[in-house]
Amino acid sequence: MTTPDPITPDTKDWTWVLQKACPDCGFEAGSVQPEQVGPLVLELTQPWPAVLQRADARDRRTAGVWSDLEYACHVRDVCRLFEQRTRLMLEQDEPTFDNWDQDVTAAESRYAEQDPSAVADELREAASSYARGYDTVTEPEWQRTGLRSNGSEFTVLTLAQYGLHDLRHHLHDVDASVAG
Template sequence: MTDPTAPSEQRPAAQADGIVPDTKDWTWVLARPCPECGFAAAEVEPADVGPAVRATLPRWRAVLARPDAAVRPRPEVWSPLEYAAHVRDVFRIFDERLGRMVAEDDPAFANWDQDVAALEGDYAHQDAGVLADELDADGEAVAASFDAVAPGQAERTGRRSNGSVFTVRTLGQYFLHDVVHHLHDVRA
């Protein structure tokens, strides 16, 4: 699940936790609907992001209430708990990136290695109740940040470490796809 900052033709080796990093460049979701989850990111306007994020929060809470939330469906696939911890961090990272895009001219973002974050954050051993509360708080925070985007700010830019340019609009689209896609991953 690495931040796809460099396309790769080879499948990387599994990490210490058994997860094979996802090195695909997912920016293609900005141009066409995702065939896996069906989400059409290009249809999302910045004003839609906040309400859409809030609508996912009860679904994430329900995922974390499952008795098997910490169980991986296969050794190389994150458990619902691990996906939820990832989404919590996605909320935090994208809230920070959005804030920089609104406040700065064309900021460059450091690479965020999502697989390293999973290992260092011990996603597999999170407390589900605490995580549910963090998802609610961080989801509400990023939703409020998108709510505050003025119409004239939608085309402000920022760049990932690989040079991919996002506008506030496309950042919201890309971000929301990630959140919705992971609900699909955990069958919620």
């Protein structure tokens, strides 16, 4: 298999999605309430198995932009990472999160070469585990804080909202719809 062309890095600070609706995908992250988080994780990851069954799931339709498969791998890893960061916030006082370069991860993990069927299973498992992690969060715990490496402060709730936008936005990126 040939190495795919490099991806154009996304260097935007997307934390603004906590303040207003995303003009691209329409998601209003800041309006999500604690009781909605777990169910929304499951809802926003449910379309991926069908996306990964597309005949062209491995193809990059636009140069410098991930394929559906690569986006699915990223969403799987977002679920894993955000579950881990949420757990840190619940277990430690104001943890600082290591920087995560999604493009480096995609290259090092060889997203483009992964098996779509395996990724679908892994994504489902990661989303389920991530969603379950919110089942026992108490009302005061939603306000526990953590810091991104660039100094952005999140609460458990705002980190969840931020992550949910990521899940929703990538469905938009691959032209997939959410039921309901």
